[in-house]
Amino acid sequence: MEEIPYNHSSTAIDNLSQGFEGLTQLRALFLASSPAKPTDKTLAIGLLDKALRCITAALSDLQPISPTLAVEDRKNDTEHKKRKRMQSWTIMTSVPHFDGHQWRKYGQKRIHNSDFPRSYYKCTHNKDQGCQATKTIQQKEDKVPNSPIYKVSYCMHHTCKPIETQENPFVMDSSAIMNSTSSTTASSSYSSHELSISSFQAPSSDQPTVFPLQLEEITEQVFPMEAMLLSSETRGDGVEDSSRRSPMAVLGFDWEWQDELITLGEFGDLIVRI
Template sequence: MALATPTAVVLELMTMGQQSAAHLGDLLRAASPPVRAEHQALAAEILRCCDRVIAAVSAGASDKKRKMTDPGATTCHPPAAAMPSKRRVRGAEAHREVHADTTADGFVWRKYGQKDINGSNHPRLYYRCAFRGEGCAATRRVQRSQEEPAAFVIAYYGEHTCGAAFSQQRAEPQPPTVVDSGSNAWGVFGAVDRNRGSPLMPSLAAEHDVRRHGEAPRDTSQRWSSPSSSSSYSEVELGASPVEGFLDGNFDWEWETVVNSLRFGDLLH
């Protein structure tokens, strides 16, 4: 695939911005009647910012990871590490992938892991069927859609063999559909998705309390009496910055990669 790397795209865009800022500065200087000095200073400031971003991106690209032996790699040859990984497609066994607004699918899931995926600004959450102890080997991966942060991409692996157990539960009182959830160490995610697959109807899913926050207290108070686990549901919304939103909506690659390349810490000095 001939997709440009995030670094290359940022460099290109920033170069364009740099040129635009320079042009703007020229126009302001040549303006008649003369514009105020602060306007010219503003254009100069934009230019400086572009310069610094370009410098930072270039530096970041040059020392990023191994295998960057090609001197032209910054713009022409995407480093593998900067691209969304196409490595392991685990579970070659038939699985289906679902794009949905909610992670609720009618099954009871228990989260067993969370992983920051290379090239993705959203962590991937790993769930297995809560009835695993009864022999159900179904698992699923949940990750926020890059294109639509409010949506989820859910990949299912294995088949549920716990249908009976589940259908019995449906007679149980339905749990509240949402719990707020709390601590996380993932930065980008405001909170961790904690859906455990309560039997939600679409209408209920629409009522999910989507919260935007930094450190909501952990809340598992809303339990549902099930044979082997509680069931609760939470949806979260990441606190996307405007820039992040922009990038989410415009590129196939990932914001975090860009952030890493940018070395914002350096830019602030």
């Protein structure tokens, strides 16, 4: 790999980490949402998983190799252990379990000078596909009450073939994004730390491929977010060609930010066509 100046690499890692955080939270939101159209929901999760896998791979490429690894070649270490030590990288996240891969827990240890145990995971395809990817998750001391942050350390790239939900590639058509003048409150006044999602029209009825998500801003800091399904409804009002529209769900967020409980509905409804 071409050498990247450290400050650029560091910025890239920061940006990717923030993107990772946003996507994992978005994934959690989708998992919590109404199963109004399970096929599309599955496709959405598949898209998010794919994005998460790309970001995870990019992070692993960008993270500098630990200086302690320089001495490893002097040791009579096995090739397996060498590779395992070399290909490791770490992220901090509030949602450690949703990274687009399936993991099987194989151990848990109390760690010296830490209040929380460390959990050890292997890729679920460790046996059937020989995938060597592992990760550890350890909760860090709460800086903000009730908002745990986890250090997730990955080792080795996934060599397993991800289970795709759709054979054909599908396209996220950004040209179909409408301005956020949806049928409900416009979402135009988000401050920098808020995650904003607005709706747009699906371009075609026979392509179950488009998800009405536009990330206007990714949060700059990790904040606790608990996605909550407020209600769901089917838009069959006859004004528009209902065959071209999938059911819509109105989702709401509640999260705490700087001792304030923020409900997304106060700023604008989150409309997701699912």
